[in-house]
Amino acid sequence: GAGVSQSPSNKVTEKGKDVELRCDPISGHTALYWYRQSLGQGLEFLIYFQGNSAPDKSGLPSDRFSAERTGGSVSTLTIQRTQQEDSAVYLCASSAYRGPHLHFGNGTRLTVT
Amino acid sequence: DQQVKQNSPSLSVQEGRISILNCDYTNSMFDYFLWYKKYPAEGPTFLISISSIKDKNEDGRFTVFLNKSAKHLSLHIVPSQPGDSAVYFCAGELGAGSYQLTFGKGTKLSVIP
Numbered sequence: 001g002a003g004v005s006q007s008p009s010n011k012v013t014e015k016g017k018d019v020e021l022r023c024d025p026i027s028g029h030t031a032l033y034w035y036r037q038s039l040g041q042g043l044e045f046l047i048y049f050q051g052n053s054a055p056d057k058s059g060l061p062s063d064r065f066s067a068e069r070t071g072g073s074v075s076t077l078t079i080q081r082t083q084q085e086d087s088a089v090y091l092c093a094s095s096a097y098r099g100p101h102l103h104f105g106n107g108t109r110l111t112v113t
Numbered sequence: 114d115q116q117v118k119q120n121s122p123s124l125s126v127q128e129g130r131i132s133i134l135n136c137d138y139t140n141s142m143f144d145y146f147l148w149y150k151k152y153p154a155e156g157p158t159f160l161i162s163i164s165s166i167k168d169k170n171e172d173g174r175f176t177v178f179l180n181k182s183a184k185h186l187s188l189h190i191v192p193s194q195p196g197d198s199a200v201y202f203c204a205g206e207l208g209a210g211s212y213q214l215t216f217g218k219g220t221k222l223s224v225i226p
Contacts, residue, residue: 004156031212042117042202042216043157050212059213091156101147102214104156 002026004105006092012111013082021077021108025094032075033095033102034067038088046090049075082112116140117205119217127225132190134220136203139184143205147214148177148188151200160201161188193224 005024013019025032034046045059049069060066064082069075079086089109093102118137126132136146144165149157163170163177163186170177176189190197200221204214 033212035216040218042119042218043204043214045213045215048212056213093156101159101162102157104149104158106154106156 004092004094004103006090006105006108008108009106010109010111012113015084015112016081018078018080019082019110021079021090021092021110023075023077023092023105025073025075025092026103027073029094029096029103030072031095032069033093034075034077035091035093035104036088037091037107038085043091046077079110082110084112086110087112114139115217116143116215117203117217119201119203119220121220122218123221123223125223125225126193128195129192132188132193132197132222132224134188134190134201134203134222136186136188136217137184138186138203138205140205140207140215141184142207143215145206146177146179146186147204147206148175149202149204149216151202151219157202190222193222195224195226198222198224 007022030051032049035043037043047067048056064080067077089107091107093104116139147162148160150160151157161172161175163179179186200219202219203217
């Protein structure tokens with residue numbers, strides 16, 4: 001596809017379960033970002049990948065959060081032992097090199113019950 | 114500490130009139146500012162940007178003004194159209210070497226036909 005693709009679009013999970021969110025960036029984009037938007041909040045930076053460089057994980061809120069990017073393309077964001085405060089829309093974005101013109105996917109709405 | 118503030122959570126404007134969305138920031142190191150537009154259930158899309166060395170940037174019906182001394186920027190939409198109804202996010206980017214965007218909480222614009 002032409003845009004950033006995220007799956008699933010919606011995910012409902014029980015507290016304590018692990019979840020995996022997937023992002024397919026635009027082909028050829030070397031930079032990939034994860035943001036999240038909690039209810040009534042702005043977009044919060046989580047993690048950044050650029051090519052084969054070590055990712056910037058400075059925005060991850062706790063060690064329950066991790067992300068990887070395989071082959072410089074697809075990325076997965078994993079949240080272990082989910083908590084209710086993890087409920088948010090998780091947005092993936094990519095860019096040709098380094099921002100700031102990010103191309104966002106439609107997000108995954110995560111609800112932790 | 115909110116570095117980018119959009120103090121108006123919502124704004125209603127009549128079709129054909131001017132919409133003015135405001136944004137204040139506290140970090141004087143921001144080098145670049147961007148506006149993103151977001152429809153429900155979609156990811157944000159880039160709208161317009163401005164470098165900190167400029168005070169105005171125009172693109173069709175959209176103009177962004179930057180007042181560095183006041184640490185304030187605004188997005189003007191004229192004439193407003195019903196299709197402009199969306200949430201608008203203001204974001205700041207730090208200078209060279211940075212790639213994290215710091216977003217405001219957004220302003221929901223409703224253009225009334």
